[in-house]
Amino acid sequence: MSPSPAPSDLAATRDLDVLVVGAGISGISAGHALQTRCPTQTYAILEAREAIGGTWDLFRYPGLRSDSDLYTFGFSFRPWSGDKSIADGPAILRYLRETAAAYGIDRKIRYRHRVLRADWRSQDARWSVAVQVGDDPAPVRFTCRFLSVCAGYYDYDEGYRPDWPGTERFAGPIVHPQAWPEDLDYAGKRVVVIGSGATAVTLVPEMATRAAHVTMLQRSPSYVLSMPAADPVATWLRRYLPARLAHGLARWKNVFLTLGFYQFARRKPDWMARQIIALARRQLGPDYDVATHFTPAYKPWDQRLCLVPDGDLFRAIRSGRASVVTDRIESFTPAGLQLASGRHLDADIVVAATGLKLRMLGGLTLTVDGRPVEAPATFLYRGMMLSDVPNLAVAIGYTNASWTLKCELTARFVCRLINRMEARGDEWCVPRRGDAIGEAPLIDFTSGYIQRARDLLPKQGARKPWRLYQNYLLDLATLRFGSLEDGALEFGRRPPAERRAA
Incomplete structure (x- = not known):
């Protein structure tokens, strides 16, 4: 590898060892791992937007919060010190910015750098990356040995909104949470929030504090x-133990609790469903129609569960400031929504909390030696690398636990690969799949946003290392300590003559 540029040259250079795409949680995890585990490697983080934080900077809707506890959603290397385990969006964004600044990761970020395409060239053993900088339509070229895509899998340009009949007739605004207007005044207004997922159950109690009714x-x-909202065990630990020890114990407590809850729910789904519904009934009272409004037709964890801190959604319903209607939209009217049951919902504002669109690899186009890479035709190796694509990793978090847990493991595994190649003189690593690994969808959720995107996502195999286990403890063992010589990962380098010529 060529000598590393001097630190004073790093701001201008476009030829680096590692390029990281995205400056959210995954990108910060990647930056920290590279600095601590591969200190001789040069890297930069390319961020399409103007600010750090990814999803937590993009979303601005009322009540934005995490749906994972911050002891596992926060970084292992910088303990979460807030009072609440389920934290609000602004607090999480501050935490991300402070973490990036504390470790100098923010100095590696190049904002308004949108990665358009990446071309692997075996004759160079490098990626050639086309990047749009600012509003300049002419892309500039970066090169790197390893490409780490930490852009998540959401489409940041727009969310999903069904094509309802009659929306043009509605007199008020129809708002999607992903594009929340800063000047939207809902005080004293009648609001209808369409949806039943995490965003909807977050919006309803928050908007109900000011709206006439939600x-x-x-x-x-x-x-x-x-x-x-505040973890009582973690609060006790922080009161009596040193901060780092308390955080570590709280983190592992939540890892085991979350994993145990998920495993039990998958093995005893009917029992778990009854318990969750019984807890909702206890919150809402014996006269509330829980069977209609809080009894799903699917099993727990066929879709993500919705967490409400301190029962705020249930409190809003009990107070009469909010209500739930289970029905289908027939059409919009000038004054609200006409439902299939014949009922009309009056509304001044409609919020379409109807989900997100997925976009793999942040929308960038890949080629390997001129051959286009179609993500749906690939298999995901160890939950992070695409089959037959050299020196590329994709950060994809867990669906049943904290996103950050998996992204930190991914970042560390990438560093293991880089250090292994550096030590042995290899220039690339590429996962090769055999013919008998089986085939399954990458994510087995029945959620609408997953079903709509099945043709966009890679596949997984039926056995390791091609199986996506959604199990932090198993991944911790295999990604941190498992052998890299697993029969699927191929290492290589160019012939000496080609290397001398290059």
């Missing part, structure tokens, strides 16, 4: 589970 209109119910 109705959550859902086509079908979700599992909604109340949990304390």
Whole structure:
């Protein structure tokens, strides 16, 4: 490898060892791992937007919060010190910015750098990356040995909104949470929030504090589970133990609790469903129609569960400031929504909390030696690398636990690969799949946003290392300590003559 540029040259150079795409949680994890585990490697983080934080800077809707506890959603290397385990969006964004600044990761970020395409060239053993900088339509070229895509899998340009009949007739605004208007005044207004997922159950209680009334209109119910906003065990640990020890114990407690809850729910789904529904009934009272509004037709974890801190959604319903209607939209009217049951919902504002669109690899186009890479035709190796694509990793977090847990493991595994190649003189590593690995969808959720994107996502195999286990403890063992010589990962280098010529 060529000598590393001097630090004073790093701001201008476009030829680096590693390029990281995206400056959200995954990108910060990647930056920290590279600095601590591969200190001789040069890297930069390319961020399409003007600010750090990814999803937490993009979304600005009222009540934005995490749906994972911050002891596992936060970084292992910088303990979360907030009072609440389920934290609000602004607090999380501050935490991300402070973390990036504390470790100098923010100095590696190049904002308004949108990666358009990446071409692997075996004759160079490098990626050639086309990047749009600012508003300049002419892309500039970066090169790197390894490409780490940390752009998540959401489409940041727009969310999903069904094509309802009659929306043009509605007199008020129809807002999607992903594009929340800063000047939207909903005080004293009648609001209908369409949806039943995490965004909807977040918006309803928050908007109900100022709106005249908020109705959550859902086509079908979700599992909604109340949990304390402040973790009482973590609070006790922080009171009596040193901060880092308390954080570590709280983190591992939540890892085991979340994993155990998920495993038990998958093995005893009917029992778990009854318990969750019983807890909702206890929150809402014996006269509330829990069977209609909070009893899903699917099993727990066929879709993500919705967490409500301190039961705020249930409190809003009990107070009369919010209500739930389970029905289908027939059409919009000038004054609201006409439902299939014949009922009309009056509304001044409609919020379409109807989900997100997925976009793999942040929308960038890949080629390997001139051959286009179609993500749906590939298989995901160890939950992070695409089959037959050299020196590329994709950060994809867990669907049943904290996103950050998996992204930190991915970042560390990438560093293992880089250090292994550096030590042995290899220039690339590429996963090769055999013919008998089986085939399955990458994510087995029945959620609408997953079903709509099945043709966009890679596949997984039926056995390791091609199986996506959604199990942090298993991944921790295999990604941190498992052998890299697993029969699927191929290492290589150019012939000496080609290397001398280059």
